[in-house]
Amino acid sequence: MDTTTIIVLSIISALILVLIILKIVSMMKGKIEISLNNFNFSPGDSINGKIILNLKKPIQAKSLNVRLVAESSSNKRTTLGNSKHTHSQKHILFDFIQPIDGEKTYSAGQTEYDFSIKVPENAVTNSTGNAIADNLIKSAGQVFFDNLSFIKWYVTTELDIAGWNLSNKVQINIS
Secondary structure (H helix, E strand, O other): OOHHHHHHHHHHHHHHHHHHHHHHHHHHHHEEEEEEEOOOOOOEEEEEEEEEEEEEOOOHHHHHEEEEEEEEEEEEEEEOOOOEEEEEEEEEEEEEEEEOOOOOOOOOOOEEEEEEOOOOOOOOOOOOEEEEEEEEHHHHHHHHOOOOOOOOEEEEEEEEOOOOOOOEEEEEEEE
């Protein structure tokens, strides 16, 4: 192996180790879950659910929020000599943050918070409503067009604490 390869592998290994350590630290604080009444919605529907906060010890936090996010990603393929590279880029199309609770010391144990978020009336979708047709269109698009992307919608939640925040994300369908 040449020096460049060793350096790159060392950096990748260090990053993986840091991510593992951060995950362990967050698990020591507790966990946060999202429970939804449904995963399929139409524009104008209300998304109802619960945030389930399970802390191992009391934690001082700035806020507890739930978000509705629409995300699009695009891929660009480039060829340099014999090497082919793919560059992915994400675009946030919609991002609504709803505060659930404010700055305080959150108690140890399990606490549940109900929430409701309305899907925007003008939510942009790119689904035919037929999973087989959607997959066929997406596959054909990826063969012929480098940057075709579908919109993905998520409900996310985050407890904003010093250091490593507790968060979770659930994908939903809007059609």
